[in-house]
Amino acid sequence: MLRNKMILSELIKGWGLDATNSGELVIGGCNSIALGNIYGTPLHVVNEARLRATAESFLRTMKSKYPGEVSVHYAFKCNPVPGIIKIVKDAGIKAEVMSEYELMLALKLGYSGKDIIVNGPYKTDPLITTCLKNNIRLINVDSLFELEKINCICNELNKSVEVLFRINPDFVPSGMNNGSEAASRTGSAFGLDLKGGEVMCALEKIKGMKRIRFRGFHFHIGSGIQDTDDYRKAIMGLKKILNDTENSGFNVDVLDIGGGLGVPNSCEMTTLELLLYQAFDILHSRKLSNNKVSFAHFADSVTKGVLSLFGDKKIPELILEPGRCITGPNQLLLLKVHQVKNRKGLKKWLIADAGIGTLTMPTYYEHHEVVLCNNIRRKASEKVTINGPGCFSADVVYRNKLMPKVAAGEMLAILDSGAYFTSWESSFGFPRPAIVSVINGQHNLLRKRESFDHMISLDTIEYLSQT
Ligand SMILES: Cc1ncc(COP(=O)(O)O)c(C=O)c1O
Known part of the structure; x- marks a missing residue:
C-alpha cells in the first residue's frame, strides 16, 4: 500500500499528473479514460x-x-x-x-x-x-x-x-x-x-x-x-x-x-x-x-x-x-489493450493499438514509464510484452516490461512521449491518431484522427467501390 501511494505521488510530482479516487489517470484536469473514449485510441495528449x-x-x-x-x-x-x-x-x-x-x-x-x-x-x-x-x-x-x-x-x-x-x-x-x-x-x-x-x-x-x-x-x-x-x-x-x-x-x-x-x-x-x-x-x-x-x-x-x-x-x-x-515531458500517448494473450507456460502478451511500427519508435531505444490508466494504484506484478497492432514481430512497445495485471479493453499511457514520437509516426496500415491538448479540465483537438479517406487521398487510381 505504501509503495502504491509512493508511485502515485511520484507520478504527480514527476509528470504533473493526478488520479481520481478510483485511481484513473488524470492529465490537465481531464480523465484519461474519458479522453480515450471521446477521441478514440491511440491518442496523443498534450498538457498545455x-x-x-x-x-x-x-x-x-x-x-x-x-x-x-x-x-x-x-x-x-x-x-x-x-x-x-x-x-x-x-x-x-x-x-x-x-x-x-x-x-x-x-x-x-x-x-x-x-x-x-x-x-x-x-x-x-x-x-x-x-x-x-x-x-x-x-x-x-x-x-x-x-x-x-x-x-x-x-x-x-x-x-x-x-x-x-x-x-x-x-x-x-x-x-x-x-x-x-x-x-x-x-x-x-x-x-x-x-x-x-x-x-x-x-x-x-x-x-x-x-x-x-x-x-x-x-x-x-x-x-x-x-x-x-x-x-x-x-x-x-x-x-x-x-x-x-x-x-x-x-x-x-x-x-x-x-x-x-x-x-x-x-x-x-x-x-x-x-x-x-x-x-x-x-x-x-x-x-x-x-x-x-x-x-x-x-x-x-x-x-x-x-x-x-x-x-x-x-x-x-x-x-x-x-x-x-x-x-x-508534457505529452503522453494513450493506448488501448485489445487482447491479452495468456497461454500456460508461454510469455504473456498485451496486444495494443500502437507499437514501434506506428507510434512508439522511441521505445526501441529509450526507457519510458508505462502506466495503467484505469487504475494507477494497481500493483506491478508481472512481466509482459506489449505488442503493437502491426503484423510483424518487432512491432512491440516493450518486451518484458514490469506491469500490473491488465485486462482487455483497459488503457495504458506511455509517459514523456512529447519528443520524437509524433516525428517518427508512420501509418503501417492504421490511421494516425488524433492529438488533443488539455488544460484545466478542458480538452481541445489540435489534430484530427486520420480517416481512411485521408489515407488514400493522394493516390491517383480510380476505386471500383465507394465504401
Ligand atoms: C541541430 C539540432 N539542434 C537541436 C536538436 C534538438 O535536440 P533535442 O530535442 O534533443 O533538444 C537536434 C536534434 O537532433 C539537432 O540535430
Missing part, C-alpha cells in the same frame, strides 16, 4: 499549461543565468505539430528548422525570417532560396560543398546571409548509446571536422565570398543528455579553434550549442542496455528520475563553459535549440 510553463521557464532561466545575449529556438523536428509549436511560440521561443516543410510551417505560423535558424545536412536549393528570400537570421553551414552552394545562390539572387559553421567538437556525452552519441564525433555525417582543417579551409573560402558573413560556431552533441556538465566540457573543447579563428581575422560573435538537454523521468538506453535488450530481451528496469537534469544546472554549466572559454574577451551571443526538454 505545463508545456507553456516549461517553455517559459527555459527561456527565463537561460536569460537570468547567462550574462550576455540569449536566443532560444525550438527544434521543430522534435515535435512538429503546429498546435504544439504555437504554444511554444506564444511562450516567446523562436524557431529552428531543417527542411523546406519546417521552414514553410514556421513562416505560416507567423515567425519572421529574423526569428528562424536553418540547420541540417540536407539543404536543397529551394530551401536555401526560400531562406534568402525571407531574410532568415542564420544558416548553419554543414559542409564546404554547402558553403559554395549558398554562395552561388546568394550571387544569383543578389542576397546576403549570415552563417555559423556547424562543427564536430569530437565530444561524446556520457550515458548515451553508440548510435546517437555519434552526432558530434569526428567523421560524423554532420558538420565540419575540427581535425583535418576543414574549418580553417571554410574560413579561407569565406574571405572571398562577399555576400556571406561568418558570425560563429554551432554544435549539437546529442539528444537526451543526462549530465549537464557535458555542455561545459564540450564548450571548453573549442579553445584551439577559437584561437585559430581569431588568428585568421574572424570574430566569434555567436555560439549556438544546439539542443540535447535530457529530461528527468525518461532516458536513452546505454549501449550495453540496448544490446542486452535487443539481443536477449533483458529490459533494464532502472529508476527513471534524475533531478540533476534541470534548466538551472544546464544554464550554470553552459555559462561556466562560455566564461572560461572566452576569458577576458567579449562573450558571444548564446543560441540554444532545445526540443526534447521542452515538449518531451
Whole structure:
C-alpha cells in the first residue's frame, strides 16, 4: 500500500499528473479514460499549461543565468505539430528548422525570417532560396560543398546571409548509446571536422565570398543528455579553434550549442542496455528520475563553459535549440489493450493499438514509464510484452516490461512521449491518431484522427467501390 501511494505521488510530482479516487489517470484536469473514449485510441495528449510553463521557464532561466545575449529556438523536428509549436511560440521561443516543410510551417505560423535558424545536412536549393528570400537570421553551414552552394545562390539572387559553421567538437556525452552519441564525433555525417582543417579551409573560402558573413560556431552533441556538465566540457573543447579563428581575422560573435538537454523521468538506453535488450530481451528496469537534469544546472554549466572559454574577451551571443526538454515531458500517448494473450507456460502478451511500427519508435531505444490508466494504484506484478497492432514481430512497445495485471479493453499511457514520437509516426496500415491538448479540465483537438479517406487521398487510381 505504501509503495502504491509512493508511485502515485511520484507520478504527480514527476509528470504533473493526478488520479481520481478510483485511481484513473488524470492529465490537465481531464480523465484519461474519458479522453480515450471521446477521441478514440491511440491518442496523443498534450498538457498545455505545463508545456507553456516549461517553455517559459527555459527561456527565463537561460536569460537570468547567462550574462550576455540569449536566443532560444525550438527544434521543430522534435515535435512538429503546429498546435504544439504555437504554444511554444506564444511562450516567446523562436524557431529552428531543417527542411523546406519546417521552414514553410514556421513562416505560416507567423515567425519572421529574423526569428528562424536553418540547420541540417540536407539543404536543397529551394530551401536555401526560400531562406534568402525571407531574410532568415542564420544558416548553419554543414559542409564546404554547402558553403559554395549558398554562395552561388546568394550571387544569383543578389542576397546576403549570415552563417555559423556547424562543427564536430569530437565530444561524446556520457550515458548515451553508440548510435546517437555519434552526432558530434569526428567523421560524423554532420558538420565540419575540427581535425583535418576543414574549418580553417571554410574560413579561407569565406574571405572571398562577399555576400556571406561568418558570425560563429554551432554544435549539437546529442539528444537526451543526462549530465549537464557535458555542455561545459564540450564548450571548453573549442579553445584551439577559437584561437585559430581569431588568428585568421574572424570574430566569434555567436555560439549556438544546439539542443540535447535530457529530461528527468525518461532516458536513452546505454549501449550495453540496448544490446542486452535487443539481443536477449533483458529490459533494464532502472529508476527513471534524475533531478540533476534541470534548466538551472544546464544554464550554470553552459555559462561556466562560455566564461572560461572566452576569458577576458567579449562573450558571444548564446543560441540554444532545445526540443526534447521542452515538449518531451508534457505529452503522453494513450493506448488501448485489445487482447491479452495468456497461454500456460508461454510469455504473456498485451496486444495494443500502437507499437514501434506506428507510434512508439522511441521505445526501441529509450526507457519510458508505462502506466495503467484505469487504475494507477494497481500493483506491478508481472512481466509482459506489449505488442503493437502491426503484423510483424518487432512491432512491440516493450518486451518484458514490469506491469500490473491488465485486462482487455483497459488503457495504458506511455509517459514523456512529447519528443520524437509524433516525428517518427508512420501509418503501417492504421490511421494516425488524433492529438488533443488539455488544460484545466478542458480538452481541445489540435489534430484530427486520420480517416481512411485521408489515407488514400493522394493516390491517383480510380476505386471500383465507394465504401
Ligand atoms: C541541430 C539540432 N539542434 C537541436 C536538436 C534538438 O535536440 P533535442 O530535442 O534533443 O533538444 C537536434 C536534434 O537532433 C539537432 O540535430
